[in-house]
Amino acid sequence: MSAMPPQEPGHRAPARPDASMSLLTAVMNHTLDEGYAQAAARRKAEGRSDLPRSTRARLWLAAGLVLAALVVTLGAAQAREAAPAVARERQELLDRVAAGTEALDDLQAEVGALREDVAARQREALGAADAGRGDLIALLAGATAVEGPGVELTVDDAEDAEDADQGAGGGPGGFSNTGRVRDRDLQRVVNGLWQAGAEAIAVNGRRLTALSAIRAAGDAVLVDNRPLAPPYTLLAVGAGQEMAAAFEASAEGRYLGVLRDSYGLRTALSVRDDLRLPAAPGVTTRSARPVLPPEDPRAEDPPEDSVPEDLPSQDASPQDAPPQESSAP
Numbered sequence: 001m002s003a004m005p006p007q008e009p010g011h012r013a014p015a016r017p018d019a020s021m022s023l024l025t026a027v028m029n030h031t032l033d034e035g036y037a038q039a040a041a042r043r044k045a046e047g048r049s050d051l052p053r054s055t056r057a058r059l060w061l062a063a064g065l066v067l068a069a070l071v072v073t074l075g076a077a078q079a080r081e082a083a084p085a086v087a088r089e090r091q092e093l094l095d096r097v098a099a100g101t102e103a104l105d106d107l108q109a110e111v112g113a114l115r116e117d118v119a120a121r122q123r124e125a126l127g128a129a130d131a132g133r134g135d136l137i138a139l140l141a142g143a144t145a146v147e148g149p150g151v152e153l154t155v156d157d158a159e160d161a162e163d164a165d166q167g168a169g170g171g172p173g174g175f176s177n178t179g180r181v182r183d184r185d186l187q188r189v190v191n192g193l194w195q196a197g198a199e200a201i202a203v204n205g206r207r208l209t210a211l212s213a214i215r216a217a218g219d220a221v222l223v224d225n226r227p228l229a230p231p232y233t234l235l236a237v238g239a240g241q242e243m244a245a246a247f248e249a250s251a252e253g254r255y256l257g258v259l260r261d262s263y264g265l266r267t268a269l270s271v272r273d274d275l276r277l278p279a280a281p282g283v284t285t286r287s288a289r290p291v292l293p294p295e296d297p298r299a300e301d302p303p304e305d306s307v308p309e310d311l312p313s314q315d316a317s318p319q320d321a322p323p324q325e326s327s328a329p
Helices: 019-029 034-046 055-126 128-141 161-167 183-195 240-249 251-263
Strands: 146-156 200-203 214-217 220-223 226-228 232-237 266-277
Touching (some): 146 240, 183 200, 183 240, 200 266, 232 266, 240 251, 251 266
Antiparallel strands (some): 146 232, 146 266
């Protein structure tokens, strides 16, 4: 077996770090293929130009350039003319929404005044006992205003929520991690207040009932189909100190603490001695009907002192009684 040739002594140059990437290095250093470079050099040596030589070809090139410039100019002019129209239509839509919202508020205020008038007339007609029961039912249903002690809970977006929205693109995909209050966050907080002993709850002045819904439309939070803006102020009537302690110890209270510590949501819980919550704007049902109590079967029985027509009365004289046949022979 032949031995390996001896290596010459001496210092060897260190290998380049990119020695194993010679192909990538060549591509980066020589971006233009050698064939294109040779063709350009050959045309330059022969004195040829890249422009067309014939007059017809030059006319076609000029016409193409003019047409392209015309298309670009017309597109820019149309976009400039359409921008004010789009802005005007958007402003008209905003004005219509604002006018509709104002009209709805006026109608709801009128409905509230009529409801109070009807309630007053019902109390006057029913009397003290039945009126007290009706007031309790209206209070539990949210059909009447309520006042009493309770707690005030404020939930607001994080301070950098707008910057996080812009970083996430402002779309629904980045809504959950942008430090903004979501609809399901409010749902859990409201459920926690009910569980802690709240007897009536309002969110930003909107009274909650058994038919209330908290949902989202895009990035907006809706309560009973009305958009609300942060901060969200929740007023809950109940035993103030006990309810606040029960809410903070509940799972929903701990969930709100996680949102505050992890996402920077701002919260504030305080006990209030006197709160006033408005009545719900509309408490109506479309399908549900009350179940009437069963009728008393004794109401159909005739009274005990009534006497059938075919029987004689007790105070009838003996002469009026019919004669009886004798059984003797």
